[in-house]
Amino acid sequence: MMNKRLKEKAGFGALAVLTFLAVVPVLAIIGYLVWQGWPALTWEFLTQPPRKFLTEGGIYPAIIGTLALTVGTIMVAMPLGIGTAIYLVEYAGENVFNKLIRIAIINLAGVPSVVYGLFGMGMFVLTLGLGRSLAAGALTLGILTLPIIISTAEEALLAVPDNYRYASLALGATKWQTVRRVVLPVALPAILTGTILGIGRAAGETAPIMFTAAVVYTPRLPDSIYDQVMALPYHLYAISTEVPNVSQHMAFGAALVLLAIVGAMNLVAVVIRTRMRLKRLR
Amino acid sequence: METRLSNYYEKGIKYFFGLIAGTSILLLFLIFSLLFREGLGVFSNVGVMDFILGTRWLPVSETPFFGALPMIIGSIIVTLGAGMLAIPAGIGIAVYLAEVAPRSVREVAKAVIELLAGIPSVVYGFLGLTVLAPVIKDLLNLPSALTAFTAALVLAIMALPTVVSISEDALDAVPRDYREASLALGATKWETTVKIVLPSARSGLMAASMLGLGRAIGETMAVLMVAGNAMIIPHSIFDPVRTITASIAAEMGETVQGGLHYQALFGLGVVLFTITFVINLITDLIFTRTSSVKRGTSL
Numbered sequence: 416m417m418n419k420r421l422k423e424k425a426g427f428g429a430l431a432v433l434t435f436l437a438v439v440p441v442l443a444i445i446g447y448l449v450w451q452g453w454p455a456l457t458w459e460f461l462t463q464p465p466r467k468f469l470t471e472g473g474i475y476p477a478i479i480g481t482l483a484l485t486v487g488t489i490m491v492a493m494p495l496g497i498g499t500a501i502y503l504v505e506y507a508g509e510n511v512f513n514k515l516i517r518i519a520i521i522n523l524a525g526v527p528s529v530v531y532g533l534f535g536m537g538m539f540v541l542t543l544g545l546g547r548s549l550a551a552g553a554l555t556l557g558i559l560t561l562p563i564i565i566s567t568a569e570e571a572l573l574a575v576p577d578n579y580r581y582a583s584l585a586l587g588a589t590k591w592q593t594v595r596r597v598v599l600p601v602a603l604p605a606i607l608t609g610t611i612l613g614i615g616r617a618a619g620e621t622a623p624i625m626f627t628a629a630v631v632y633t634p635r636l637p638d639s640i641y642d643q644v645m646a647l648p649y650h651l652y653a654i655s656t657e658v659p660n661v662s663q664h665m666a667f668g669a670a671l672v673l674l675a676i677v678g679a680m681n682l683v684a685v686v687i688r689t690r691m692r693l694k695r696l697r
Numbered sequence: 698m699e700t701r702l703s704n705y706y707e708k709g710i711k712y713f714f715g716l717i718a719g720t721s722i723l724l725l726f727l728i729f730s731l732l733f734r735e736g737l738g739v740f741s742n743v744g745v746m747d748f749i750l751g752t753r754w755l756p757v758s759e760t761p762f763f764g765a766l767p768m769i770i771g772s773i774i775v776t777l778g779a780g781m782l783a784i785p786a787g788i789g790i791a792v793y794l795a796e797v798a799p800r801s802v803r804e805v806a807k808a809v810i811e812l813l814a815g816i817p818s819v820v821y822g823f824l825g826l827t828v829l830a831p832v833i834k835d836l837l838n839l840p841s842a843l844t845a846f847t848a849a850l851v852l853a854i855m856a857l858p859t860v861v862s863i864s865e866d867a868l869d870a871v872p873r874d875y876r877e878a879s880l881a882l883g884a885t886k887w888e889t890t891v892k893i894v895l896p897s898a899r900s901g902l903m904a905a906s907m908l909g910l911g912r913a914i915g916e917t918m919a920v921l922m923v924a925g926n927a928m929i930i931p932h933s934i935f936d937p938v939r940t941i942t943a944s945i946a947a948e949m950g951e952t953v954q955g956g957l958h959y960q961a962l963f964g965l966g967v968v969l970f971t972i973t974f975v976i977n978l979i980t981d982l983i984f985t986r987t988s989s990v991k992r993g994t995s996l
Contacts, residue, residue: 423887430793498717506711519721525977527915529942533966534728591710619817622917626949648819681815
């Protein structure tokens with residue numbers, strides 16, 4: 416009996432140690448990034464374009480480029496993603512077309528981001544002639560994000576109790592009136608949470624934009640959707656590998672800003688979700 | 698009259714959403730056909746077998762060679778290495794969180810895992826390059842730490858959130874009755890976990906592992922930055938390697954549209970797409986065999 420207890424203690428103890436060993440160093444490294452990057456975050460760094468082959472100055476055009484790409488991604492992915500989810504949850508019955516849609520979404524979710532980059536280049540940059548541009552990058556990132564948005568929006572719609580739908584229909588509302596006035600408002604916070612999480616993922620992607628939108632250096636801010644842009648993830652890649660003589664603290668600074676932008680999006684999503692939970696409790 | 702009109706309106710809306718939903722099918726088809734269209738040239742010019750099994754990749758030399766084997770092996774080594782680290786660790790962590798950890802630890806750990814999953818891969822690559830690689834170099838006394846081993850380690854860290862969260866869902870899905878029946882028969886909690894819970898959750902855990910591997914093989918920026926990028930067939934895990942994804946990312950900028958090099962990179966895209974497609978298919982078969990775990994597309 417003693418032996419059994421000892422074995423149990425040892426087994427679970429080992430797992431606790433494993434968890435600790437896996438999580439703590441990773442958190443420590445991220446802490447190190449914050450510690451190293453913090454001094455670089457001056458006003459100049461955040462509001463000026465880079466100078467002297469990216470070795471001095473700031474990252475302002477890269478921040479703006481990433482924000483512009485993010486807005487574009489939302490405009491592509493959100494209507495398509497939410498529309499698809501509405502169809503799957505509210506309208507679709509069980510037939511071959513719907514099964515095909517589900518299979519397609521699952522497979523799209525598994526396509527590596529660099530393959531999306533290849534596709535975006537072949538399709539938007541070359542075939543459609545958009546060139547290396549904000550538009551091509553946003554379309555590529557939008558497609559990449561689509562499966563995440565569809566699946567979270569679907570979950571949000573499924574979470575709306577059927578009683579709401581029946582009540583609305585019983586009052587004489589049509590299907591569409593029910594979806595628009597009853598189901599969507601209830602599901603909206605959860606849909607937004609999922610969308611923001613998906614967009615946050617897209618904002619940090621590098622491979623899909625490196626052949627479709629981003630350039631190593633341009634001091635100009637984008638005027639139109641046909642302009643090429645600097646983008647933070649690609650900037651971080653470039654200064655830490657390809658561009659010579661960039662000081663460590665500039666790179667840590669860029670990494671920290673990227674992490675902060677992605678982290679801020681995640682935070683917004685979590686805040687919306689928490690408020691939603693509290694509301695439900697009330 | 699009015700009801701008929703609104704009937705048409707309602708029908709129209711249904712078809713409108715159906716059309717939007719159909720975009721996903723169209724997109725998958727477009728990705729598939731565009732990769733093949735652009736990559737076809739290399740398969741007919743070089744030959745499928747010579748492309749996949751060729752050992753020399755000299756895309757810009759006088760007489761170019763397009764043998765992708767070093768990269769295919771590179772991708773496989775790095776992915777399997779990452780899997781050997783991330784799968785046992787991920788399942789172990791999931792068992793700890795699902796079976797023993799107090800509620801507060803579990804909530805915090807879930808938040809941390811979500812945070813880690815959201816970190817961009819280029820940041821992982823940057824940290825691997827500037828923080829991890831120098832430490833590994835000193836620790837193992839290597840000439841350079843930009844090797845398959847370092848890449849596998851970074852990929853394992855990146856795949857860990859996927860493996861942990863899906864494994865945890867799988868463990869949660871095991872009915873409580875199973876545990877209680879085992880405990881009532883006098884088994885300890887550890888025996889119950891090892892002999893009852895883990896076997897019951899087996900297919901969910903397998904799916905978690907497959908998704909982790911799928912995530913690792915498609916990963917680009919981190920391996921591009923830390924794997925060393927040597928176009929050779931590695932002899933040990935401490936040799937530098939170059940993966941399929943890294944080659945596409947590194948070389949696409951230098952190619953001319955329609956040229957053989959351009960086609961060869963799309964050919965690599967076809968190979969990669971096929972590998973992930975198969976991984977997806979296997980995962981899917983596992984998932985449909987057990988409906989206990991819901992398939993998520995995000996993590």
